[in-house]
Amino acid sequence: MFDSEQLGPVNSRRCPHSTCKSRPLRRPSSDTGKLAAPRRLLASIITRRYPSSFTLAPSRASSRLNLFSRHFDSKPFLELNTPFSTERSAPLEDDQGNLAKPKAPNIAPAEAIKEQTPKKLESREKKPQPVMSSQAPHPALLIPGPIEFDDAVLQSMSHFSESHVGQPFVNTFGEVLSMLRKLFQTSDPASQPFVLSGSGTLGWDQVAANLVEPGDEALVLHTGYFADSFADCLETYGVKATQLKAPIGERPQLHEIEAALSEKAYKILTVTHVDTSTGVLSEIKTLSETVRRVSPDTLIIVDGVCSVGCEEIRFDDWGLDVVLTASQKAIGCPAGLSILMVSGRAIETFKARKARPTSYFGSWKNWLPIMQNYEAKKASYFATPSPQLIHALHTSLTQILSRPLAQRFEDHKAASQKIKKAVTSLGLKQLASKPENQANGMTAIYLPDGITPPDVLPSLMKKGVIFAGGLHKEIAAKYIRFGHMGVSVTDSKRPDINKAIESLKDSLVEVGYKAD
């Protein structure tokens, strides 16, 4: 079944791109060939309307076994890691932060659009922004993180200064760690939570520096940009990262993973639970069962940056070894914290390592006794944490745990379904075409052909809604991302989701798009 000849070169240091078999990645919209009947109709309407380049590519599901590729550090020395640069896209605002006029779209002149829908839009635009209780009026931030924050969480950010080794703060930190156990659904006392100052990315460094050693093998399941980056991080630490890639919008299948695991002894397997660049959801439970069956010694590392707090994760039941995340997404606390849950098995692996950890700030050798002390409400010190961020995290975790977690995940599913239905009824497609691949906290939406993010994002901003542009390098200009996590979903008083759906509809109309 599995053709090992089709693996990329693993031992040479040549750039893999010339030998890369990942042809489906070059397709602008890989799922167009697999639309269900009603959506195929919508696609044909769009194709009629914008015939220039919106083509239906044939499915290449049969070539999925070609998709193994090896990650190399082949980028120019200081190339940007992402398409997120104004070098490549028009700014939404001018230097003073004022909204720039949207660029005239290339499918209809701006004047024509204005004449098309003049009164309706003007009345909307003059409406004052809703005042969100104690926060200054501002557009609703509906990108896949940072998200909108609850008032009480933001107020906790202004907590007066405290000593990082004083008992009141130590108690707060200790409670945060205990609450994280509940959020990750682990009651195994051998599990160990970590909270460090940093971004989600620091979680990758922690895995790479503490759980693997130079020369170790890692299997990286690829569902978007963040697998490339995690692999890049692992290679930085001398780990051999082999990527198992799926076409954009899909995920590696269990039989492919099983085949890969049978080929080689991997120290760790990494999976992005929700890839923020594509909105693709990975299925963790059966993945874990497969890994445990085929390669029981392989540690299972879940990048949960865009999933913890909005997708169910049962750390103990699913036998996970690391789930890493950040504060600013579904957990609902401002950015600045790298958050991890580590299994007892992973801690033992760490303690058994031959060489010292290959990071200092990210070293569990330095942090493990500190975290254990904090949770025991004993003061200790390695590096100064951020008391204000820890207070905000305490507030957000308290809010999350005040309701059943199952209800929280259901709320996110319901909001996601509502949004995905609206997207479909607008005649738009998602990067993740199959329902089982669709995240519940974000939606990555292909724009109609000929419309790019800089055409539509400023118009959304004028309506008080901020979406994100594309992040997957190969198709960044073709799609937008709508984040629906945290209070925008769970606080029924907030109009964010409905307003965003309406605004998307109106903004597309403004640039000349009409869903039939």
Added chain:
Amino acid sequence: MFDSEQLGPVNSRRCPHSTCKSRPLRRPSSDTGKLAAPRRLLASIITRRYPSSFTLAPSRASSRLNLFSRHFDSKPFLELNTPFSTERSAPLEDDQGNLAKPKAPNIAPAEAIKEQTPKKLESREKKPQPVMSSQAPHPALLIPGPIEFDDAVLQSMSHFSESHVGQPFVNTFGEVLSMLRKLFQTSDPASQPFVLSGSGTLGWDQVAANLVEPGDEALVLHTGYFADSFADCLETYGVKATQLKAPIGERPQLHEIEAALSEKAYKILTVTHVDTSTGVLSEIKTLSETVRRVSPDTLIIVDGVCSVGCEEIRFDDWGLDVVLTASQKAIGCPAGLSILMVSGRAIETFKARKARPTSYFGSWKNWLPIMQNYEAKKASYFATPSPQLIHALHTSLTQILSRPLAQRFEDHKAASQKIKKAVTSLGLKQLASKPENQANGMTAIYLPDGITPPDVLPSLMKKGVIFAGGLHKEIAAKYIRFGHMGVSVTDSKRPDINKAIESLKDSLVEVGYKAD
């Protein structure tokens, strides 16, 4: 002059402690032999009062050339890095954050103390805490960081959520970077500021991962705990760190540094501008001149965590290569940011490195284009920064730069002199006995013999003042640290400094100490 025979072993991996010549480090108070006449009198009074162990050790300045030692990773695998653990000292508060009763001091029974000063203390204790404008009432945090924060800075921490790639936030970040150039007094366009989510410690990792390569040599000037840690960090990255140690309270002398630099080609030299564990100030200007003269290719790395914002630093004029710091000390912004200024020369060294940086989250390969884009007010992305912390930093830097920097440094000197005079008049000594070694933003104070931090800190806390305990492992139980940075010094409406001096006096009286 310089006896290379006295250097510790440099190539073996044996623990150095058996061969370490750092005898003065074993003295409990190395400077007692060198007191000026009036302070000698005070010391003799204290000695009469507490004759048990407060002995005057002879000066060993002549043995300074013995103090070279090599840093090794000889600690147990998970030993705590510091004495900051409740395993080793009594907590100040109980589990609920309430003040614990101070431990009965071992020099006088608690009852006796209570009878000694009953009414005066009770009236003080019943006074409500001063309300600090918009902040909840709280004790004044006068540890050497985190410090007290200005209201406007804390309010900026509650900023509503913004996209990290949206123009308003990008503008704010860009202005922060430009303001940092002013704070560090650099107008060289080749200099490069960095601001990352993390603690000050992450600055060490950035130096170790970007400027040196495995096998490179580093000379680490030791004035306290933080040199040990920086050396430990460098060793983590495979760099050979040689420490040049001074007795507690002193700093390596120029002729010693010159001798060391003549012995070996060091890629970098690191110096802690103010060591937070000892309050020792290093002199940077003449140090830099010496390094440039003796070893012009050696990069000069200044750990300015406890100095940037309260001690003068002229980045260009002094020819520095890296000054690294954190947000929560004299810059006056909550913890959570690692801040660096890097010279054009250091950036060139980084770009010329043979191997890729040995960190991912701390890699300038990843961050340099991002910082350059932010400063040019262009959106780009590597890892999500913390918009709230960046807003707070923007506010604090705006406040700092609204007055001449020279005035700010003078204010800190004046407050420091006032405090040091009060400490002396109380008959107490500093770890840094010589004025030229004394920091301007903190004071490390030896307690009278027989009195330990857990005796006096809870009493200070009751009076609304938080000081820190000792941090230098060998003498941690013998001294306390008083931080005097930022708004506590520059805001004339704040009573912090005077209140702290009075409280220290009263608290010592409470535990039975009397200065004659």
